[in-house]
Every structure is written in structure tokens, then in C-alpha cells.
Amino acid sequence: MTTADGGQRSAIGAREVLLILQELSEAIGISGNEDAVRKIIADAVRDHVDELRTDTIGNLFAVKKARAAQGAKRAFKVMLAAHMDEVGLMVTGHDGNGGLRFRPVGGIDDRVLLGKVLLVGPDKVPGVIGVKPVHLLKGDEGKQVTKMDDMRIDIGALSKEEAEGLIKLGQVAAFSTRYNKVGRTATGKAFDDRAGCAVLVELLKGARFPFDLHAVFTVQEEVGLRGARVAASAVEPDCAFVLEGTICDDLPKDKDVSPTTELGKGPAISLMDRSAFADRRLVDHLIATAEKLGIPYQFKQPGIGGTDAGAITRSKAGVPTAPVSVPCRYIHSPVSRLSLDDFDNTVRLMRESLSRLTPDVLKRS
């Protein structure tokens, strides 16, 4: 396959792409504990980039320099961000029965936790979140939502002392979900944002672009866009794209309202969310590229959620930014589903748009 500049993309098989997505999905990397994910990504991109480094909050920076010496006085810098962290649970106490009290890291709906299996701590100790058996419910109890404060993770310890010996305060627990390929879709945990990370890995493994590409695999997006804020300050890009795994709410509904995105309809371009406005010049460039090459795309429902773009846009004197996302059903729950076609089209849209990206795109009309 050739890219816009006529160069030959190194032969990456579809299998390899899926492997990296699987590896990333199954790796555990809750906000503040992204080491395992960082390692997988560093190993995957090391031979394809000119610089690889980390910082003191845990971001991974990979620089892929421009393919030819540029005429411009100063290299045009484009930052691409995907976050390595996933939502999970943090152990906050040990109760008398050996159960672990916990609070969420990032946003998790109480209702997705009952009856689930977690992997707790650096040793991935299996634990379960149970609930009062249905047989014993009285009246309307079965209709009441159980709050996280009332749940416990049961690792099988029979006493507080035993539990304290196995799991320390502050250690984190992730869903135990394994990746699975089902036709042209895949299920797994943490597609928000391992899907975005996998897209970025693919872009780094391909040919160079007509500018210096600063890929940043950020940390702690889920607890406040923390890594991205620091990274944008360090990189000082001319513009940025954020690669996400985003809400796909295309289940049947009573009302004819937005599904936010739909599986199979292609990469979702954001226009506006609670954290930022996408820069219209970058959005128009993405649309023009997609239209020209017949790449399917959709718009994410405006006004929903937030991304690293919220931090990057407001960095220093401002950075024009646009988020592009792989639609993922059921994010922030134990199991998500994405379309592998959407994934491939996201890679394609980004590769083709970036190949055609010049400083002129940012000129004001």
C-alpha cells in the first residue's frame, strides 16, 4: 500500500494490528499506574521513531521527525495524544470480614459492578464483587441501586489481617475481561482509550509525515486530563489531534435521539464537548480528506464528555486541537465493543489527513 508521498508503508499485517489492540486491552493501567501499558507501547514503537522518552508524571513521548528537510524556518510540530490510563477501583479500606472497601478511579456507574471479577494489586489477585442473593430480597429492594460504599471486593481473605497482608491501601483493581474477536468486531475492556493508543501506534509504525510528529501517550486522562496538560506544555505544538475510544450509544431507544456515535459508521470527529471546541480548520481538513478518499466518518454528538483536548487547547497561548475517536459501546464498564472496520478507517483517516497537513491549513480565512 502506498501513502500520499509515494512511499511504501512497511508491511504491517492486519494480524499484528489486532495483536497490539489485544495486548493493550488486556494490560492493566489504571490512572496513576500506567507502567504496563507504557512498556507495551514503548516496545512496539521503539524501532519506528527517532526519540522516545518519558517525564515525571509518566507520559510517553515518541517523536517521528519529518520525512524531508523542511523549507520552513521552524519545524511545524503536530502533537497526537492518546491516553494510556483506564478507569478502575482503588482499595481504600479493609473491613472486619476480610472484604476490601474501594472507591472508583475515574467515572464508573455503580450498576456495572455487581457480580463482576476484578484483578487486584500488582500481583493481580482475583477478587469478586458480590451482592445479597435475590432469594433474600424483600419488597422493592431489588429495584434499589447498590452504592459502591456498600460493596466490597472479596479476594477470599477470611479476616482483616489476612486481607491487609495481601492487598495494601491505595492498590488498584481492574476488570478481568479478556479480549475477544467476534466477526468484524472485538470485545474487551479499556478500549477507552487503548483503541486510541493502538491507532497511534499504527501511525508511528508507518511512513513519515511532512512535519515533526510528537506522539504522546498520556497518563491520568480519566482523573482530570493531567498528563496531557503537562505534555502540551512541554511539546508546545502548532496543532494537535486527540485519538480516543468514545461513547457509542446505538442501543434501541424509546425516543428518536442521538446515539452519540454508531458502530460501523467510521471514525467519529468531535465538534464540541464539555471540555473544548474542536478547531474548525482541522475539522474541515479531516472532512475534506475523508470525502476525497471515500473514508466513512461521522460526527460525535456535540456536548458529550471531555478529552485530553480540553487541556491541550488551553495550553499556554492556545493550541488548535481536534479529537477523532473510534466508537466503542459500553465504555467505562467491564466490557466494550468496537468495530475493527471503524478502527482501520480511523487509522486511515488520520494517516491520510496527516499526510496532507501543512501549516496552510491553519491560516485564517
Add this chain to the structure above:
Amino acid sequence: MKDLIKKLTEVYGPSGYEHSIRQIIRDEVRGYADEIRTNTLGSLIALKRGKGKGKKVMLAAHMDEIGVMVTHIDEKGFCRFASIGGLYPLTLLGGRVVFGNGTVGVIGMEEKHFERGKTPPLDQFFVDVGAKDKASCPVKVGDAAGFSRPFEDLGGRLVAKTMDDRVACAILIETLRKLRRCAHDVYFVFTVQEEMTLAGAGTSAYGINPDMALAVDVTDTGDTPESNHMAVALGGGPAIKVQDSGMVAHAGVKELMVRRAEEAKLPYQLEVLAGGTTDAMAIQMVREGIPTGCLSIPCRYIHSPSEMVDYGDVENSVKLLLAILSKSIEL
């Protein structure tokens, strides 16, 4: 100034779509500023250089207005929307909005889900542009609209949509026009995206790095029937902000504003705002911090299509800014 306020308030410019209002303001400041530029995110900066011995002062008024962005067109051509900025459901039903391409829409509500005595949530509203179906709908997902209402001159009082914050833009323009070269370099900044994220203000302040900044925005009043208590009233003069829900004004800046108002014998009020904040909140946090205050124009019915200000307050705001700029700035 009434013509200028009318002109500015009637222009289309929801957050993220400020190009039209930016162009109009650019035309209004041309000839009065030494330098005019648009920065990275789209804020407009008009610099009037000083004689060189003073401070760097930044004045900020936001160009953007609240509005709606289309999120979904249903099969029948009705448009669901997300709010741009803070929308009060009570102000929406039967309201008219206008899109960038001129399409006019009416805001309707889900009747079946309406509960008597309760304010419906925003997701029970929709925009009706009169389309027959989805295919023939003249707007698409991502299009943004602002309220559509004409400016009204009631004599001493003025009514328009988007007094927040176009009346402040008018005040800045008028101040620039009347400002004789002073000691200070004054940056008149017309910011973007205030109603959603304050993105324009902080980034503009970062680029300019002023010694002092004043946001100019509207504030609430306590002078309507059975209103919540607030010691600000229309006609009481420009309000000098003490605190709002996002920040406490820099004590030295606040005191300077009071001093200059008293010296110039201008009416003024002290403002404590319970709900709401301004560009000042973002500006003060930049770099090592910027001493920031806020000059507020008392305004009734904020974030409704009919915001009301007192013309005397508007004129006195210009006078107060000129009084501050024409003298030394010691904090």
C-alpha cells in the same frame, strides 16, 4: 453608543463560531489601535501603545454568546441540541434561534413528559426549523444557533439578547476610541469561548502577560420583584467585583477601581455575585499570576433572550475605564 450596542448584540456569534462578530469588531477598532491581530484560538487583540513608562494592561470582553448546537436530526426533521454555555430551560419554550446560514428555528418541548410544576430538563426540548423530514432539513449536526431577538431602546434602559457580553465589547470599543495616549500599553482583548470553557481568556493572557487585567462582563442585580438578595441595581453605576462563584478579585485592583471611581465622582456599586463567573477567573491563574479584577455592568435577565442594562451604567463604565487608564496604576 446605542447604535454600536444594537449592531453588536444583533450579530451571530455562539461560542466556537465567533468569526462574524470578530470581523465586525475588527472593523470598529480599525483606525484607533496601533496593532490588531487574531491569536491562535481566535481572540481579537487591539493594542493601543502607551508613552512607555506605564504598565501593561489587558481589558477583556468576550465576543461569544450562548446558544444551541444541533446534535441530532430526527426522522421528522426536528433538531435535538446541546447547550452552548448556560441555558435556562425556562427561557426556551417558544423562543426563536438563528443559525449561521440564516435558518430560523423555534424551540419546542416534549409535551408528554412535561410535569406540571417542574422545569423540564434541556433534553426535552428541540428546535423546529419547519423541515418536512430529515432529508430536507436545512441544518445539520454541528450547526450552531444563537437567540434571535431585536435590540430595543427603552430610553434609559436597553434590551437585547447577548448584552452578555456585547455591551462590554461596545464599552471596550468606545474606551479605545476615547482613550488619549496614556502611560500604559493597553490591550483590548475580545475573547472567544468564554461561555463554555474560558479558553480564549487564559490563552490570551498567557500571550500578553499583562501587569494587570480587567475583565468586563455583565453581572446580576437584586432589583426585580422578589429577587434573591443582591446589592446591585440597574442605574447604580458600574459594579466593581469583590467576588463571584469562581474567584475573589485581586484586592489591590478592586481598591484601585474604587479609588478612581471616587476621584472621578462616578457612581459605582460593589458586587458580590452568588452564581456565575467571568474571564477573570482564567486570566488570574496564568503564569505566576496576574492581578485581575472585573468591571461589571448590572444586567437583568442574564442568559435570557432579553437582557436589560441601564444606559447610564454603560456610559459610566466607559468613564471609569478611562479614569483608570489615564492615571498611574499602583496595586
Add this chain to the structure above:
Amino acid sequence: MDLSALLKKLSEAHGISAYEAPVREIVREEFAKHSHEVRVTKMGSVVGVRHGSGVAPRRKVMLSAHMDEIGLMVTGIEKGFLRITKVAGSDARVMLGQEVVVHGQRELPGVVGSRPPHVLPPDERDRVLLFDQLFVDVGLPETQVKRLVRVGDLISIRRAAFELKGGLFCGKALDDRASVAAVAICLETLAASQHKWDVLGVASVQEETTFLGAATSAHGLQPDVAIAIDVTFGEQNGVSDAHTVGMGKGPAIGVGPNFHPELVKALVDTASKLEMPYQIEPTPGASGTDAWPIQVAREGIPTALLSIPLRYMHTPVETVSLRDIERTGKLMAAFIAHLDDEFVKTLTFVLDG
């Protein structure tokens, strides 16, 4: 140092967010005792600087405790009574019958008045009075009040600080002046020992409102490492111990994404070596302290949080253990005494291969 005396001075000083001048003077004077120089930042935070013994350019460690307190503000004058609102997180429930100081043209003692039970209908007593239903009474005729007080004037809690039994100390604004005292203890301890790094002891402003002081100080000082010191919920009546740490059981060390794991480890190791009791405070997200903005200042600053257990937070009777304050100060000093260049290398996350 006489901790109880220092704490009393700090607690009773006034210094509501953005108006910290009175307490700033006390902090300057105190920090000056054991610093090589004392500065005030652009936004009003105090920095006590101790130069290390290392060769220049020396690494810097920043300690940040906030000196501002919550309070009240005048919103109107009616029949000589003052209408009020809160500045930052004041609690309306503790205001009835509270003595205050109104900072008008001069300081006026006042009272938050309450209607006597005799005249109240029964259901009235089941309602919490919120700020817009409370009045401050300064006991002066309306004309005089209007001359002396205006909208926007600040009102502080008037509360003499004092010792309780069990080594506990009680007063207003111990959030976070107890931590400011801990920083003073740290500086004093370091003055009597050796340390290679420069130490910047910061008493920050406006933590209770916007974290303005910490964010801007970190940006300006650019330390290599930072420790924020704040207070946390100490075990007390009415709160489940799922949400509190022990009183008198040592400083709480924060664990979670807001804190650098190597810093946490170093603090735990230091406490263990000192045989000092400490507690772990799991923090899944934002800590709600100066540590939050400092961590993401500039290109990121490795940050940790030490918290002094405190009962009845944001009331006039905040209560701490004197021992816990001493421990916190000593722990920081011991940690700083061991800082060397090697430590910095551990702060960048490792890339294998």
C-alpha cells in the same frame, strides 16, 4: 519552639482567601527565624528560602501549606444588620450564635444572631438556616453601620485558640495554619542539620478558593520536587471511619494518581526509619489540596501530600494533635536531609530497553 504559642498566633490571625495580609506578616516573621531569606510572591504567598550545602545550581524542594482561611462577606445592610455570604467553603450550620469580626473601616466585633426558642414555631427548629437567612449584628445604629461597613467587606470568625486534653489543640483556621506551623518546624529542624537541596517553604494564598497561590508559586519557583501539607478528616463523632484517619496516629501520606510513587515511597521509608507512626490515605483522584495544581505546573512537578488529621473541618473548633504537627514537620526535615542528585533520577518513569 513553643508550638502551642505559634499555633495560637497563627490561628487567631485573620487571613481570608485573597486578603491574607494580617497572617502573612506573622508567617514572614516566623519563617525568617530559620530561613536565609524570605520573599513574597507576586500573588502574595510567603516563601522562606533555605540554601542547601550542595554546589550550585542546586535542586529545589518546595513545601506548600496554605495560610488562607474560609470566612464570610457582607452582601448588604438592612436596618443596621449585615446580610452575609460565604467566602469559600464556610458551613452555615455552625454560624448561629457565633462571634465574628467585621473588617470594615475598623474592626467591629459582631454576633451571628439567632432568634430565641420561645418565639419559634416547632417546625422552624428543624430547618438549617442558610447564609441568606443569617444576619450579623454589630450592635451599632444603622447610620453608623453604613459609615463603617460596606458590601464586600470581610467577616472573620472570632475564636480564641486553646488546648484540649490529650495533647489536642483547638481553634479556627487550623486548616491549614497547622500545616504552616509544620513547615516552620521543618525549617527549624533543618537549620540545625545538613541538607544539600534548597528548601522553599511556601505559605500559599487562596487555596480555599482557586489554588491560585500554589499554582502560581510552583510556576514561578520551578522546584524539582514538591510536598503539599494540608489537613484531612480525623476520626470524630458522626463520621464513619471509612472516611477518616486516626487522631494522634501520625501524618497521613497520600497514595494515588496525584502523587509521585517514588516520593510516597521515600516518605514511607523515612517515617519507618524514624520509627514514626504514619498513616496511608488512599486518594483515587484529585486530592483537593495544593498538591493538585502543583503536580501539573509547567512540565510537571513530582508531588506528594502529607495530611495532618483534623476534626470538625471548616468549623470554628477545628481540632488537631500537637504531636501530629511535630511529626509532620520532622518527617519533612528528615526526608529533605536525605535528598541528593540520585533521587532525581528515580523520578522519571523508566523506559526499558
